[in-house]
Structures are given as structure tokens and as C-alpha cells.
Amino acid sequence: MTAIPGLWAVIPAGGSGTRLWPISRRHSPKFLHDLTGSGQSLLRETWGRLSPLVGDRIIVVTGAAHEDAVRRQLPMLGYDAVVAEPSPRDSMPAIGLAAAILERRDPEAVLGSFAADHVVRDTDAFHRAVTEAAALARRGELVTIGVEPTEPSTAFGYVRLGESLGVDEAPSARRVEEFVEKPDRETATRYLTTGEYRWNAGMFVVGATTLLELLAVDHADMVDSLRIIAADPRRMRDLWPSLQKIAIDHAVAEPAAAAGRVAVVPASFGWDDVGDFASLTRLVAESTALPGITAIGPEDDVIAIDSTAMVATGGRLVALIGVDDLVVVDTQDALLITRPDRAQDVKKVVEMLTAQNRTELT
């Protein structure tokens, strides 16, 4: 794989990941952890997936509380490659600030934005999709990568494919008809049947200046503020808190799609956003030594008799006897036991702990 000229990777490293408690914590969110047992944190894997495409043209945008941890995990990044947000304002201000910084460094810069906490299993297919997307972005398109659904998921938004764009360097590219919100199961099943929908994986490839121009349509003030901060980072403290908390999907992608300005590269590369322990269970292979058990951590730390479970160990032995379909997550100070179909409710535990002022556990 050769690098893509002029492409910058922007990695928004945010989100609290409360549905992945007790691994993911307020002070140590999901992207800093090796959730899949790969030996690397999700952030580190994201860097490893992107660096062949962009070399050292990488910007990580993260919360001020996580800046040190990000720098420790990515010591190869220069000082300017990590941008700290004083407070979380969702994805638009984060990616928009990266765009404003990049257009100052390189007026022709194309950025690809890829979350720090997603998993991609087929790196080659991912690279091919980004290469096509970058080619389209250089032509002025806002490009998203639409992941082929493998099931009628209700956890993701969808992209409806339009006509082929007929671009030689991006042969699979299509126009985006629309972005649609997370559907119910019935609707999702219909989406799959038509073959005309892709998962919105939140991956955008776009010229830095193009992105700011699209954003300026509805949010001109935000663009002004972002460009001021990019020119003088000392203005971050006073301007950042005034920025609207908004996702890039709502601020730019959806209105631009409605205006026929968004392209999509459909692709299939084993993507997941690792949103909860149910998705983690699907991502990690079942143990060969322990049939029925998906172990995250050393398999020797699990003893299972007549049991099926996903077990994330935390340094102690976990013994299971006659239990089925469990999710067990053990950490130093907290233990979670649930079932895949209740994985979305894990955030309630964090809410309860917060309500009880037991934030040392959140």
C-alpha cells in the first residue's frame, strides 16, 4: 500500500463509551483499551490502519482529559498532531477544527475522518475504499464510505445509494440519496432486501476547505470561530465553549446529501463500531480451547463447565458452571454480569453510579 498524496487522517477520539463499562471509564474511555484482545488499543489499531495511507499526516482530536494518554499511546506523533478540546462538543466542532488547521497547512488538503474506537477487519478493502474516496474528494465531493450491512442492525444509521458517478478513479462510487436514522428491525430488514442501503459508519473524506464551505451554509459562525482558533490556538478557551454541540451528520452530511452534494463509496471490510458488549461478542472469535467461550484476555484465566459466555478477564480466574449466554466483564474494582440482549442497558449502571455520587467507579 502506498500513501495517498495530500490525504490527512483526522481521528476524533472522544465519546464516553458508557455501554462498555466497566472497561471503558470516564477517565479512560473505550478507544484507549484493547477491547478485542488484539494486543493493541482501538486507538493504536486505528493509527496502524491509517498510517500506511497518510504517513505522519495525522491529527487526533481528543478531550483535554485524554490528551496525555493519547500522546503516550501514540508517541510517534508530533506535538501538533494532537489537538485537545477543552470540552466535548460532538463530532462537528472536532472535525471542523481539524479542517481549519489543515487548510492553513495545505490549501489542497483532503481529510479522511475515522473514529478512534471502531474496528476494521479487512484493512486492504478499507484502504481501497479510502483511495476511491480520496479521489472523489479531490474533485470537490463530500464522500462517505458506506459499509455493506451484514445484518438488519438497528444500532446504525443507513445511507441510501443513488446513481453511479461514473468516475474512473472511483468506479464503485454512487451519489447519496439520503442519510436515514437508526431504523426499527422491520425497516432495517427491508433496507437489506433492497440492496440499496449501506451502514453509515461515520467515515467522511473531503477537502478541508470544502468541508468548511459546506458547514458555512448553515453554521457560518462556527466556521469563523474554528478558523480563528486554527490561526491562534490561544482563542480556544474563549471560543470553544460557544460552539454548538452537533454531529457532522446533522451539521453537514444530511443537508449536503439533500442538496445532492454527497458521494458514497460502498465497501465491505468487516466494520463495527464496538458499541456494546453484544457487538464485541460478535467481533471476537470463539475460543478453540474453550468451546462456547469468547475470551478477551488469557484463556487460562477462564474455566468453563457446560457454559457459553463472553468473558473479559481482569487478572483473576473466572470459573463458569452451567451458565448460558452471559457477558462477564471483570476489572480491578468492578464486575459486570449481563446478557447480550441487555448490552445496551449497561449505561444504566453508569447512570445509577453517577446518581449515587460514586463517580470513582464510572
Place this chain on the structure above:
Amino acid sequence: MTAIPGLWAVIPAGGSGTRLWPISRRHSPKFLHDLTGSGQSLLRETWGRLSPLVGDRIIVVTGAAHEDAVRRQLPMLGYDAVVAEPSPRDSMPAIGLAAAILERRDPEAVLGSFAADHVVRDTDAFHRAVTEAAALARRGELVTIGVEPTEPSTAFGYVRLGESLGVDEAPSARRVEEFVEKPDRETATRYLTTGEYRWNAGMFVVGATTLLELLAVDHADMVDSLRIIAADPRRMRDLWPSLQKIAIDHAVAEPAAAAGRVAVVPASFGWDDVGDFASLTRLVAESTALPGITAIGPEDDVIAIDSTAMVATGGRLVALIGVDDLVVVDTQDALLITRPDRAQDVKKVVEMLTAQNRTELT
């Protein structure tokens, strides 16, 4: 409650309790632990139940490995009150040695043998039963206390009641027709229906010399050895290993019952041998703050959403979401998750760990 003249309490504190792993360990067996959340270990509770009856006339027989722990938990006992076995040889040598020691101290001594790891909820009823049993023992009987069954348990042996003895000081006393082994469920149900069966709780009250005479019928060599050791404890090392490993039930109670020599005081005092986590679940009251949860340890350490479980905490938070009928036992280095109906299989984990040479966890 006044003390019973001439009665000595003998507390066999042995057994590995592998079905209560990971709380009960090789080096720290069940009787040393506060299994029920009462604030005291089972051994300490046993002492507290017996001392009103016997004052300081107590002998604890335990394994050499546990002698120090027993002395730490019962610092009020004199040096001679703790007898250490060099190796486990089941209950007959342990209780027989106590009898041989006691007959030297007091030829009229009556001993009551009560395991260190059982639970009794109605202490007054227990005291009344022991008082009757001691009166019979002074008349030369081998007396057992027969616990009224509250369910058709297949985990206990049973005692079949015979004719009333018509003794004024022990009005409820009956002859023992026979001891029967742990029955199957159908047989146990029939036992309950007849009303003529009691649980064999392994509680024996008998004159020290009477016990040794009964033992001498089939095991004269053992009696000789026990009396030699009692006279000269230095002989423990060479004689103890040669003693037959045998339970008092088989060595004395069953043959004596067949010869019409055993009496029983039927009683009802909320007894359990805390054999496994299923029995522990029945013993401990459900939490009022957490419906469906039986917590052993601080209730604040459990968060439960739509769950039912017995949870023994180990200092960390345990969060349950949408799980039912679980047994969760958390300790510093090992976590067990099972179901009440698999409680008997917990010992298999200990067997597996032993086979894997991971005895630091057993």
C-alpha cells in the same frame, strides 16, 4: 441458659469445603469464613452457640495446617483446648481422640460433638435438644440429635425413629431404628410423608468412655492407639498415620444402632450443614433494598437491574443486568458464576485446578 454439668463440647473443625470454593480454600476452609454474612465465622458462631452450655469445657480438633487460624479466631480457648491432627483421618479418629483425652481428665465426661461449619438458627431449641441428649448420655446411651426435615433433601443421611424411651429428663427421646444413607428424591419424599425420619446432622452426645467402648467393638486397635496418644501426645506422629480413615457414623453409630444402642432426640432448630452455595442461598435472607438479590457482603457493593441472584461480594462492585437465578462469588483472585442447581459441581473446578497444578487457587 445454664451450663450442663459434665458436658464437654467437641468441635471437629475439618473438611475441605471444595463445593464452597472460591471462598473456602485448602489453606482457609469453610469454617474459618463468615459465609452467611453474620459478622462471625462459622467456627466462631459454633463456639458462641456451645459456650453457654459448656463454659470453657471445649475441645476443637482441627488439621495442623489450621491450628494457628483456629487459635486466632478463638483466643479465649486455653492451649489444651485445640488438638491438631497431623493429617485428616475423617471424623472417627478426631472425635475418638477427643474422647480419649476427656476420659483422662474426667472419667464421667460426656461429650457433645458438633461440626465447626454448620448453621443453627434457633439456639434455644438447640440448647433444649442438647440438654435432653446429655441426660440420656449420662445414662449410657449414644445419642444423636435428629433434625426435623423441612424438605425432601437428598444431601443428608436420615435417622429412622423407633419407640419412645420414656425418660423423664428427655421426654422427646426415641430409640434409633437405623441410620440410612442419602436417599434419592423419591425415597426422601416418602421419608417426609411417614414423619418417622429425621436428618442425621452428625451431632452425637455420649459419655467419652462409652464412645470408646462402642468403638472398641469393631476397632479395638484404634481405641488402643487413641488412648496411647491421649496419655502421651508425642506418640501422635507415629500412631496417627496408621489410624483408619473412617466416619463416626460407619465406625460406631450404624453398628450401635443395629444393636439397639442409639437414642435420638428429635428437634427442629433451623439447621443446615452449608454444604454448597445452594444451601447458602436458602440460609441467607433476601435483601430488602435489592429485591431478588441475596447479598453476602455489603449491599452497596451490588447493583442489580432486572436480576435474581445470590451474590457474595469480595470488595469490588458487582453489577447485574437481566440475569436470573445466578450464584456469583467474588474473591480477590477468583470469581465463580454458576446456578443453584449446579452448586454441587463447584468442586469440579477445584479438581480441575488441582489437575492443572494451579493449587495456589484451590
